[in-house]
Amino acid sequence: MAEVDLATKQDGQVVTPWEVEADGEEGIDYDKLIDRFGSQRISPELIERMERLTGVKAHPWLRRGIFFSHRDFEQILDLYEQKKPFYLYTGRGPSSDALHMGHLIPFMFTKWLQDTFDVPLVIQMTDDEKYLWKGDHETNTIEKFYELGKENAKDIIACGFDINKTFIFSNLEYIGHMYPTIVRIEKAVTYSQAKGIFGFTDSDNIGKHSFPAIQAAPSFPVAFPHIFGNDTEPLCLIPCAIDQDPYFRMTRDVAPRLGWKKPALLHSKFFPALTGSKTKMSASDASTTIYVSDTPDMIKTKVNKYAFSGGQVSLEDQKNTGANLEVDVAYQWMRFFCDDDSVLQKIEQEYGPGPVRAGNKMLTGEAKQLLISTLQPIISRHQQARAAVSNEMVETFMTPRTLKFTR
Missing domain, CATH: 1.10.240.10 (Tyrosyl-Transfer RNA Synthetase)
Structure with a gap:
């Protein structure tokens, strides 16, 4: 894996999973991000092909360039055309009691993808990540982030996901099932590579250093034996904001060495803060x-x-x-x-x-x-x-079980 430093400010902007900031008044330059991250712009031809195959008009966010970049989305369309299985993966880092409008973007779009392609979905609640980055021993306890994850799951379920095709999981609960996958990923990435991608320093706790492998794991079907068994064939499609791409750049780099398929991605632009477009909306204010x-x-x-x-x-x-x-x-x-x-x-x-x-x-x-x-x-x-989402419904969504495949 090439050691490319993506975590420092370049071209007047810094974009990492934890920091988004631009110097210019007009905010993030997405053309520069495509060049920097090495992704591909979503072309009108790609959108037209998707519409033709599915018989569904493209989502406004695709037509308006809000989802603007991709990695290997054409392979997803190939699979759909061939009637071969694939699945969706997205996630949420629970840090507040309620989601803000920016948090809804990936879930609203993923709901549209699930309906359009009729495929299973896994949703990772990174309660462990929020504790590693924001936790302390007095107010922000590990139990707090776990409970926030359960509350946030209600907002996610309210987006209308199909309970028969959707598995929501807390890392703190489910990680044992994924652990063999996580360990294989950890062994394939050096500290030097992780530092170059994520900007880790010697003062960061060791949990931060190992977390990228945890976020990478759901990209591979072997992380969900109750859904896929031992099948390594289903490809993963990840809709996310482009600040999450460093995780999956690492994931895609290690996949061939582990004998697994690279996940495909669809990247969205950032939802701007009310106060301006130099950064994305934050739940902290x-x-x-x-x-x-x-x-x-x-x-x-x-x-x-x-x-x-x-x-x-x-x-x-x-x-x-x-x-x-x-x-x-x-x-x-x-x-x-x-x-x-x-x-x-x-x-x-x-x-x-x-x-x-x-x-x-x-x-x-x-x-x-x-x-x-x-x-x-x-x-x-x-x-x-x-208001219609009960605690029992949350438990059903978060119980490991077989999901429905129709293709």
Whole structure:
């Protein structure tokens, strides 16, 4: 495995599983990330082929370039065309009682993938990771992160996953089943390689050094003997934000030496913080983060007060120049959560760059109101779905069992 340092700031930005930051006003340069990580851009031809094979229109996040990069997705389409099995893998690091809107992105998209391809899914709750990075011996106990994982599972289940095809697991509970897989991965990666990929230092606890092998393990079907038995053939598809790619770059590098198949990936762009696009949304600042547990009034207040505007300072300048949509959070969030392309086009024409074309130029307050009216029903529906998730349902989703294959 080539020792390429991905953990330091390059081109004015740093992107690791634990830190995302850009110097420029317009945030992360994703073209540079593709070059740096060595992935491939999702092409219109690849999207067209997927639509043709499945008979399903591509998800708006694919059409809008929010999921923008991939590794070997064409192999997934080959398998689908050949009616051969594959499975999905995604995860959640439980660090708060409720998910925020950015946390929903991989699960909403994975739900669409599960429905479109009709395949099994495994969801890893990395309660161990959160303890290793955030735990202490007084308030952030290992038991706390375990319980947060159970609570977060309710929000995940509320996204509508098929209980017959979905296995959610806590690393703290399930790791014994994966341990033979983890040990094989650990033996195949040197400390020097891990340090170059993840930026570990001599002061980091040894649990951090070994954790990448734990996150890599679900990429291989041998980690789930109750689902796949000893079958090493099913390929894994991982939808994730691109900051998680270093884990799977390591995974893909070691797979051939272990006699296993490289997982395929679909990478999303980051969901920007309310305060701007230089970094992704964080669960640590409740005042500027919109949670799926927020009330309609809380959503309205946070958007109006904190959502960074790309609009001009004066009304006259806004009419003559328009807003910078690349940094305007209301527009950027609408690209994620508004399914209606005509509404986005209206914002682009009436709020974006350029002088007013007809009627009045849209102002920042109007753009924010469009976002508020989009978010409130989405979160309300999610809250209703979550209220219907019982503890018994969580236990069923998290019980090792055979999943249903239809292909």
